[in-house]
Amino acid sequence: MNVLLSGGAGYIGSHAALSLLDKGHSVHIVDNLSTGSKLLIPKNAEFTNCNINDESKISDLIKSDKFDLLMHFAGFIQVEESVQQPEKYFENNTNNAIKFFNTCKNNGLNKLIFSSTAAAYGSVREKKLIDEDTNLNPQNPYAESKIRTEKFLFDNQDKFNFIILRYFNVAGADKKMRSGQISKKSTHLIKILSEVVVGKRDGIEIFGNDYNTPDGTAIRDYIHVSDLADIHAEIAEYLLENLESNLFNCGYGNGFSVLDVINTANRIYQNKIIYRFSSRRDGDVEKLISSNSKILKHINWKPKHNDLKEIINSSVKWEEKINASDT
Numbered sequence: 001m002n003v004l005l006s007g008g009a010g011y012i013g014s015h016a017a018l019s020l021l022d023k024g025h026s027v028h029i030v031d032n033l034s035t036g037s038k039l040l041i042p043k044n045a046e047f048t049n050c051n052i053n054d055e056s057k058i059s060d061l062i063k064s065d066k067f068d069l070l071m072h073f074a075g076f077i078q079v080e081e082s083v084q085q086p087e088k089y090f091e092n093n094t095n096n097a098i099k100f101f102n103t104c105k106n107n108g109l110n111k112l113i114f115s116s117t118a119a120a121y122g123s124v125r126e127k128k129l130i131d132e133d134t135n136l137n138p139q140n141p142y143a144e145s146k147i148r149t150e151k152f153l154f155d156n157q158d159k160f161n162f163i164i165l166r167y168f169n170v171a172g173a174d175k176k177m178r179s180g181q182i183s184k185k186s187t188h189l190i191k192i193l194s195e196v197v198v199g200k201r202d203g204i205e206i207f208g209n210d211y212n213t214p215d216g217t218a219i220r221d222y223i224h225v226s227d228l229a230d231i232h233a234e235i236a237e238y239l240l241e242n243l244e245s246n247l248f249n250c251g252y253g254n255g256f257s258v259l260d261v262i263n264t265a266n267r268i269y270q271n272k273i274i275y276r277f278s279s280r281r282d283g284d285v286e287k288l289i290s291s292n293s294k295i296l297k298h299i300n301w302k303p304k305h306n307d308l309k310e311i312i313n314s315s316v317k318w319e320e321k322i323n324a325s326d327t
């Protein structure tokens with residue numbers, strides 16, 4: 001398979017590129033390095049430094065090679081920033097994405113996998129696990145920007161074959177330490193916790209301890225980034241074989257509260273993680289746990305890293321690595 005992959009200098013895109021390359025596929029990354037880094041681009045991938053909205057460069061690139069499909073990871077991902085600057089999110093995550101899809105289609109590339117988010121579901125009280133039929137209830141412009149892009153795809157099913165993947169909380173790092181999270185302003189719990197363990201931060205702020213959950217802190221379904229990366233390789237084969245558009249959740253179906261995660265890390269790292277409570281963040285929701293029965297039924301994928309301790313450990317090891325090299 002020859003894959004055009006946007007956002008491959010970022011966290012999840014670089015892991016997906018590694019998974020594809022490890023399986024013998026070819027990968028050409030398009031990224032403008034706005035939040036990504038050249039350091040995360042796998043050695044064996046081709047790379048073009050370019051904005052996805054650059055119609056002429058993208059057209060030339062597609063004409064110069066024969067791609068089987070597009071994996072679209074490029075986008076902005078910070079919920080709180082999206083509340084402060086919604087237009088920035090609609091411009092990049094919706095308008096640029098749609099322009100990119102159309103450029104690809106106009107050059108004969110109409111099969112794609114789109115990175116969406118479980119934030120599209122918002123807070124779901126009545127269901128224990130969120131399946132793909134759950135009503136959407138976005139609580140922030142980030143989630144809304146992704147839903148608008150999904151809607152474009154659903155409205156254009158005659159023009160594209162696509163798979164939409166709604167990721168739950170992605171965490172952890174490549175086992176061989178070839179990639180991990182590098183963002184210096186990440187708001188992801190396990191990344192921040194890892195920074196505390198290696199001494200880059202003094203402690204963690206927990207936003208909200210008055211949610212309607214057993215310990216009052218918000219609950220999430222954490223999926224290891226390498227399992228998510230493998231899903232992309234499998235789902236690509238599925239799309240190329242079946243040419244059937246579809247939508248899947250990506251999670252394990254396990255919920256952990258913020259305190260569960262911190263307590264687990266404190267057991268491994270001798271209570272190094274000091275925390276304090278502060279008020280809820282704008283746009284955050286109470287509980288997001290995935291049902292993954294649909295994806296398990298459709299593709300040949302079994303989680304290999306469904307273990308919170310392993311997720312935390314790999315993230316801390318990566319943090320130690322980038323701390324030592326001052327990345």
Ligand SMILES: NC(=O)c1ccc[n+]([C@@H]2O[C@H](COP(=O)([O-])OP(=O)(O)OC[C@H]3O[C@@H](n4cnc5c(N)ncnc54)[C@H](O)[C@@H]3O)[C@@H](O)[C@H]2O)c1
Nearest residue numbers: 007009010011012032033034035036051052074075167170
């Ligand atoms: N990280 C998560 O937990 C999570 C959860 C749900 C969904 N997602 C989605 O997964 C995708 C990847 O997320 P990530 O965590 O790897 O983010 P990231 O910021 O690490 O990577 C995004 C990459 O896209 C690039 N990019 C952004 N806008 C671009 C543009 N206009 N042109 C070219 N390149 C551009 C950035 O430089 C970066 O390398 C995003 O679409 C995000 O919405 C992530």
